[in-house]
Amino acid sequence: MELLMERIRQEGLILSDTVLKVDSFLNHQVDTQLALEIGREFARLFGDKSVTKVLTIEASGIQFAMATGIALNVPFIYAKKKKAVTLSEKVYSAPVYSFTRQETYQVSVSQKYLSPGDKVLIIDDFLATGAALAxxxxxxxxxxAELVGVGCVIEKSFQEGRSLLEKKGVLVHSLARIASMSPGEIHFVQDHRLCHQGQGRM
Amino acid sequence: MELLMERIRQEGLILSDTVLKVDSFLNHQVDTQLALEIGREFARLFGDKSVTKVLTIEASGIQFAMATGIALNVPFIYAKKKKAVTLSEKVYSAPVYSFTRQETYQVSVSQKYLSPGDKVLIIDDFLATGAALAxxxxxxxxxxAELVGVGCVIEKSFQEGRSLLEKKGVLVHSLARIASMSPGEIHFVQDHRLCHQGQGRM
Known part of the structure; x- marks a missing residue:
């Protein structure tokens, strides 16, 4: 997605070989029009899959799940990182190790909102280690439920997340795939296969 | 907002005199079309204030700040509850006591995204004690920055949040104001003044 890559080039702050800060337009301050465009792009990439629900994880996936839900005209669900007081019913849950915070937390979704009839598209802001998405x-x-695929806004392609998900048999589309970066320099993956198929300008 | 109150009557689960669960359509699974309507309603209520930025707090305010930002065509910011690894620059911050979790946490916003030229509309899902909003x-x-007002989706009018904010001189609009509730029963505040002014069906 050229619009997104251009914005990352202009406004992204590369703090190290692995840390990219995009909080001026994606995940602290959010450009709502760009977020809507991102949602439309995911809807285009997964639009033939009869998605019934979008699933993400709090907090920074919410704006993109919302935008994708708007574009597909379906509800979205955000998995919780802590079991809330009002989340008393039965949940589906999975442990996730956060490398950023160096702790394991539990993600959970109420069993009421996912069922075998659903076709689910998972959306998140970053694909790095892939732990949360897995x-x-x-x-x-x-x-x-049927898993339609995973859509990520930014993929750090030099980390193992995509490979982890593909080994699980998951279709992954990312809108900006970073091949490598260092302060002042960023290179995106040129995915000619996808370009030829007209499935994305990735 | 009659559409919202009707949905709360139909789908809200009242667990006690103080706990209302709306996670089938507002804050776990989210009805994206209803969220957009909520954003349009806030845009209507605060549309004459030349809002430049919408501010909320992670996580459950994000979908409504996003919807309001879309309707007003401005960016939104979500305050963070923990200082993130990538949030290294100077922040504005305030301590907030959570009655639900019985702990004090710090909310923070990067100083880069709020400045004296801004006109800020604060949006959140619930107004109860008002601690987070304060x-x-x-x-x-x-x-x-100039504070334009606070917009809440659901207000528990039997708690002290509105009074706390009004004592700070803040304009508060809530789309559904609960006067009282108990399992199986819910009463909304009938705000005739606002009805007569045509500013809302609250």
Missing amino acids: GLVDIVRESG | GLVDIVRESG
């Missing part, structure tokens, strides 16, 4: 994949499969 | 009000004032 947890969501396990939750969808535990529910008996 | 923290956001303090952050906006510390930044020198």
Whole structure:
């Protein structure tokens, strides 16, 4: 998605070889029009899959799940990281290790909102280690719903997340795939196969 | 907002005199079309204030800040509850005591995204004790930006949140104001003044 890659080039702050800060337009301050465009792009990429629900994880996936839900005209669900006081019923859950915070937390989704008739599209802001997304994949499969695929806004292609998900048999589309980066420099993956198929300008 | 109150009557689960669960359509599974309507209603209520930014707090305010930002065509910011690894620059912050979790946490917003030229509308899903919203009000004032008002989706009018915010001189609009509730029964505040002014069906 050229619009997104251009914005990352202009406004992304590369703090190290692995840390990219996009909080001026994606995940602290959010450009609502760009977020809507991102949702439309995911709807285009997964639009032939009869998606019934979008699933993400709090907090920074919410704006993109919302935008994708708007574009597909379906509800979205956000998995919770802590079991809330008002989340007393039965849940599907999976443990997720956060490398950023160096702790394991539980992600959970109420069993009421995923069922075997659903076709679920998972959306998140970043694909890096893939740990959180793998947890969501396990939750969808535990529910008996059909997993349509995973859509990520930014993929750090030099980390193992995509490979982890593909080994689980998951279709992954990312809108900006970073091949490598270092302060002042960023390179995106040129995915000619996808370009030829007209499925994305990735 | 009659559409919202009707949905609460139909789908809200009242667990006690103080706990209302709306996670089938507002804050776990989210009805994207209803969220968009909520954003349009806030845009209508605050549309004459030249809002430049919408501010909320992660996680459950995000979908409504997003919807309001879409309707007003402005960006939104979500305050963070923990200082993130990538949030290394200077922040405005305020301590917030959570009665639900019985702990004090810090909410923070990067100083880069609020400045004296901004006109800020604060949006959240619930107004109960008002603690989190009061923290956001303090952050906006510390930044020198103008606070336009606070918009809440659901207000528990039997708790002290509105009074706390009004004592700080803040304009508050809530789309559904609960006067009282108990399992199986819910009463909304009938705000005739607002009805007569045609500013809302609250």
